[in-house]
Amino acid sequence: MTKQPKYLRNMVPQIKEKYGEEKAREILTNAERRYAALLEENKDEPRAYSWQKRERIYPSIALFHALLDAGMGREEAAAFVTDYYRRLAERAAPVIRTVLKIPGLYRLVPKLFFDTALKHCVPEAGFLTENRFLSKTGMHFDMVKCPYQDSCVRYGCPELVKGFCDTDDICYGNMHRKLSWERTGTLGHGDALCDFKLRITKRIPQLPLRRTIHKTGK
Numbered sequence: 001m002t003k004q005p006k007y008l009r010n011m012v013p014q015i016k017e018k019y020g021e022e023k024a025r026e027i028l029t030n031a032e033r034r035y036a037a038l039l040e041e042n043k044d045e046p047r048a049y050s051w052q053k054r055e056r057i058y059p060s061i062a063l064f065h066a067l068l069d070a071g072m073g074r075e076e077a078a079a080f081v082t083d084y085y086r087r088l089a090e091r092a093a094p095v096i097r098t099v100l101k102i103p104g105l106y107r108l109v110p111k112l113f114f115d116t117a118l119k120h121c122v123p124e125a126g127f128l129t130e131n132r133f134l135s136k137t138g139m140h141f142d143m144v145k146c147p148y149q150d151s152c153v154r155y156g157c158p159e160l161v162k163g164f165c166d167t168d169d170i171c172y173g174n175m176h177r178k179l180s181w182e183r184t185g186t187l188g189h190g191d192a193l194c195d196f197k198l199r200i201t202k203r204i205p206q207l208p209l210r211r212t213i214h215k216t217g218k
Contacts, residue, residue, distance in 0.1 A: 113198055
């Protein structure tokens with residue numbers, strides 16, 4: 001029997017609240033069945049994919065389609081599925097801001113973000129980055145391929161991707177008054193790439209409004 005992923009376990013209260021015990025049980029059973037099928041279909045994937053896909057991507061895809069089967073609209077289902085990750089980001093953001101109150105620590109963040117992201121976002125895990133740049137005052141890289149985008153498109157739920165992308169803005173958008181998070185496009189919002197830029201500034205940064213660059217023409 002396939003072990004229920006943490007995501008589905010944590011979503012049980014929200015599903016029960018919306019649908020009641022009996023209907024929630026049907027939806028969860030359907031989601032678990034779909035999740036097991038996704039694992040079986042992709043059982044030969046490299047181990048580098050394991051955490052991102054088994055714990056985040058596949059459970060989300062499975063629940064999305066289970067909610068559609070239960071009669072929920074696509075837009076509502078996407079918001080319902082990704083709200084979990086939004087709430088995680090909203091809890092993480094103030095923790096990051098508190099830690100960065102340590103004098104001078106903010107100066108280490110661009111390099112730490114750059115090193116951590118590129119350590120885990122490797123081709124073996126389905127990511128591809130270009131235009132990498134790191135200096136004492138900032139960092140930049142473009143994400144042109146992402147397993148969240150590829151998997152959600154492959155399994156007919158591209159609506160989910162923007163929810164995943166938005167959690168970055170929530171979590172990192174206002175870390176410190178001397179750190180400027182300047183991403184202007186994401187794959188999930190229909191852009192050609194996710195342009196990650198983080199720099200040290202003397203001014204209080206303002207999170208950009210909506211993304212307008214790198215349009216794919218779709």
